[in-house]
Amino acid sequence: MPAFGGALSDADMVALLRHLRGRFSEQPPWDGLERLVADTRSGAHHVAVRPADGIERAPRNVGAAD
Numbered sequence: 001m002p003a004f005g006g007a008l009s010d011a012d013m014v015a016l017l018r019h020l021r022g023r024f025s026e027q028p029p030w031d032g033l034e035r036l037v038a039d040t041r042s043g044a045h046h047v048a049v050r051p052a053d054g055i056e057r058a059p060r061n062v063g064a065a066d
Contacts, residue, residue, distance in 0.1 A: 005041075010038055013037050018033065
C-alpha cells in the first residue's frame, strides 16, 4: 500500500475527524483537535496501534507470545 501521509493537510485531517465524530458518535466534539493532529504528525504525541487481540507490537516484540 502506498504511503498517504501527505495526502491530507492538518486542516483536512481535523475536518475529517470532526465529521466522523459528529456522524458516528453521540459524544461531544473533541477539544484541542488541531493541536493533537499537529502533535501526532510531528511525533510529539505517541500513537499506539494495537491489533484486535490488544497486544501492541513493534519491531522489538513482533511475534511475541501472547
